[in-house]
Amino acid sequence: xxxxxxxxxxxxxxxxxxxxxxxxxxxxxxxxxxxxxxxxxxxxxxxxxxxxxxxxxxxxxxxxxxxxxxxxxxxxxxxxxxxxxxxxxxxxxxxxxxxxxxxxxxxxxx
Amino acid sequence: xxxxxxxxxxxxxxxxxxxxxxxxxxxxxxxxxxxxxxxxxxxxxxxxxxxxxxxxxxxxxxxxxxxxxxxxxxxxxxxxxxxxxxxxxxxxxxxxxxxxxxxxxxxxxxx
Numbered sequence: 001x002x003x004x005x006x007x008x009x010x011x012x013x014x015x016x017x018x019x020x021x022x023x024x025x026x027x028x029x030x031x032x033x034x035x036x037x038x039x040x041x042x043x044x045x046x047x048x049x050x051x052x053x054x055x056x057x058x059x060x061x062x063x064x065x066x067x068x069x070x071x072x073x074x075x076x077x078x079x080x081x082x083x084x085x086x087x088x089x090x091x092x093x094x095x096x097x098x099x100x101x102x103x104x105x106x107x108x109x110x
Numbered sequence: 111x112x113x114x115x116x117x118x119x120x121x122x123x124x125x126x127x128x129x130x131x132x133x134x135x136x137x138x139x140x141x142x143x144x145x146x147x148x149x150x151x152x153x154x155x156x157x158x159x160x161x162x163x164x165x166x167x168x169x170x171x172x173x174x175x176x177x178x179x180x181x182x183x184x185x186x187x188x189x190x191x192x193x194x195x196x197x198x199x200x201x202x203x204x205x206x207x208x209x210x211x212x213x214x215x216x217x218x219x220x221x
Contacts, residue, residue, distance in 0.1 A: 004152065034210060043200060044153075044212040089152060091210075096160060097168065098143070098210070100152030 002027045004092050006101035013080055014109050021075040021104045023090035028068045031093040035064050035075050038087045038103070047088075048075070080108045112136050114213035116201050122219045123191040131186040131216050133201030139211075141204045142184040143168070144176065146197040147215075153200060159184055191220045 003026045013019055023033070032051045036044040048057045048064040050073070056065040063076040073090060087103040117132045135142065143158035145168075155168030159178040173195060175187040184203075188195060198217050204210040 006152075032208065036212075043214045044202075046209055046211065049209045091153070096141075096158055096166065098155055099169070100145075100154070102150060102152045 002030075002092055002094050002097070002099045004090060004099045004101040006088075006090060006104050008104060009102065010105040010107075012107040012109065015080060015082060017080050017108075018076070018078050019080055019106075021077070021088050021090075021106070023073040023075070023092075023101055025071045025073075025092045025099075027092075027094060028071050029094060030068065031095060033064075033066055033073050033093070034091045035062075035073075036089040036091065038089060040087075044089065077106075080106075082108050082110050084108050114201055114203050114211050116199075116213035116216050118216060119214065120217050122221065123188075124221055125191060125193060127191050128187070128189050129191065131188075131199055131201075131218070133184045133186065133213060134182050135184075135203040135211070136182065137203060137205070137211070138181060139203035139205050140181070141206065141210075142178065143202050143210075144174070144184070144186045145200045145202065146170065146195075147200060148197050156186065156199075188218075193220045196220045 034049045035047040050066045061078040087105045089103045091100045114135045140161045144156040145153040147153045157176040159165045201213040202210045
């Protein structure tokens, strides 16, 4: 059974800092891994999708990496802004089953 | 292009009542799924469908039924609501099981 863990559960940083969010998973036979952003009381917004054959994906200030052999993914956010404050979720797909981590709640202080 | 829509946004049920949560997408996606999100936990997969007429169970299917008669719609049925089903429910769709797009969610309270 795939288990997904995100550390830390919460993170607070001053504006402008670069930061890394971590996601680990127990079964390396994944189809893909997806990072989402969730604002309070809202749905999920897709940030980056990494296929199992890829090592990283970039979008603007975001960079996500994938290391299947070690069961880890990281989401790097450059030059953080208060608008980046949200909960960040990673989700791992094995065949048609998708498992989510509990998320990292990020607060970026002005 | 409305994306993934869910109705209702909020619902309060009494124990034992039944209801259907509606989900629709206009992107012609084959894969659709239902999740529930509880405080402090990630989303958990309830049921999914890889195309019209095909459904399967996810991690927490008990107490829920689904059907997929069209590509666009994927309703979730609670046959006899229980307080343990109080949660936020999200529907998602994706093309061929790739990048998933989520609806805004339905907040359900069972008293």
